[in-house]
Amino acid sequence: MFSRYCFAVRSFHTSTAAAAKVGFFGLGNMGLPMALNLKKNGFDVTGYDVSPNGIKVAEEAGIQMAATTADAAKDKDFIVTSLPATKHVEDTLMKQDGIFKNAKKGTIICDVSTINPHASIKFAAEAQKYEMIFMDTPMSGGIVGAKNGTLTFMVGGSIENFEKARPLLTGMGKNLFHCGGPGTGEIAKLTNNLILGISMVATAEGMAIGEKLGIDPKILKDILSVSTARNWCIDTYNPRPGNIPGTPACRNYEGGFMVELIRKDLALALEAI
């Protein structure tokens, strides 16, 4: 098994040794910084994106872009899909010019998107027919984590496949959780986001009610941070302006992780059960 460290050693000492080839689908807010980290860590990255603007931005950032999905899938060691929803992942995998019909045998496909776990299980089974490996590897850590390479990946697949994906995932993130068999990465992610979404509403309401009733919102934040209500939305991502520097609340609620995305994740939990 090769690690990020081994890659660095290989590229440094033997300029003829081939770097592992990665096809990267979806160079958006999350995908682009992840692809750039892979490149920085010695991977030979080819990108694909449907949006002309996405292509332009990625090329300007130094990512070589393929013209078709088939080209991006061909002759790769790893493929990463970072797409908005289940349907996009399904199309990218299943279509005539998609991954399954064009990638080589043995290709390791890591889907970092947040999608329906039942679909992930189906894709993993379908990949086996093509003698490829598909794993659900959704992430948490947001845009900052993607840029800094500190993402957490929740991985669903056999332990053998988890180990095979490790060098790729550690080229983009810091913490890996092996959650169990196919689909369990997505189950962990949608469960997390279900609880997170509800917690954020509860925290925002609780902070607003407390302040309206007359308690200082900084004191309230300090008390709640060490009481039975404590959660990430209180002590790290507090929704009250002025409480925690760097949070959206302290940047005039400037857009980041979109409401539409948490709404999608909550709908996923409803769909999946």
Place this chain on the structure above:
Amino acid sequence: MFSRYCFAVRSFHTSTAAAAKVGFFGLGNMGLPMALNLKKNGFDVTGYDVSPNGIKVAEEAGIQMAATTADAAKDKDFIVTSLPATKHVEDTLMKQDGIFKNAKKGTIICDVSTINPHASIKFAAEAQKYEMIFMDTPMSGGIVGAKNGTLTFMVGGSIENFEKARPLLTGMGKNLFHCGGPGTGEIAKLTNNLILGISMVATAEGMAIGEKLGIDPKILKDILSVSTARNWCIDTYNPRPGNIPGTPACRNYEGGFMVELIRKDLALALEAI
């Protein structure tokens, strides 16, 4: 200002020095262990309870019981009220045979009940007319915290009054928060319990959905404990049997903090705004 340490020194060296007198109203699941801790810490405690069984249990535990509210209120340095709801606190304070009409001037009344903060503000103003001090000092930490003297008190009142109540409160608990003026202790408590109640429902549903979809509930608990969903209900009071020893889930959901009480607290948040 005298501390718990000073008490210990006083009772040890000068057997004639009078211990501070406390009238304790409500010797229930929480009140009795708190009163016993006060006694252990050198206070001269007289109890009052409406329930014949409560009186019997308290007397057997060694608490001297008064026959009337007036007797329990008379000639005390401190009074503690530990009662189920706003109405009981109001009656105990306001009635002809209650605290305001029978306690001496200067008595410091700490209400550890969880009640409507608007009522606490009213009681604090009313106490001033009698030249007494009323503070809202609700607690968190449960029955275990009450027994071990490790409760947290959220205190609403002036900083001077907070300091006057400190020796009493540290005779029953470990952490004191000064939340601001009258009512802010109750505001912190009801805000905490609002977020806590919602978090517990979200956590129980999230854990159940995840398990039903096929992830190992211990792995899920470990992942959620360090992810953006993390909260006290996940990492300390996990609702899935087998996940955290000592939780209600690991004691076949044996009764402790009653559903009726969190329901009351959620209603309080609705009432108060």
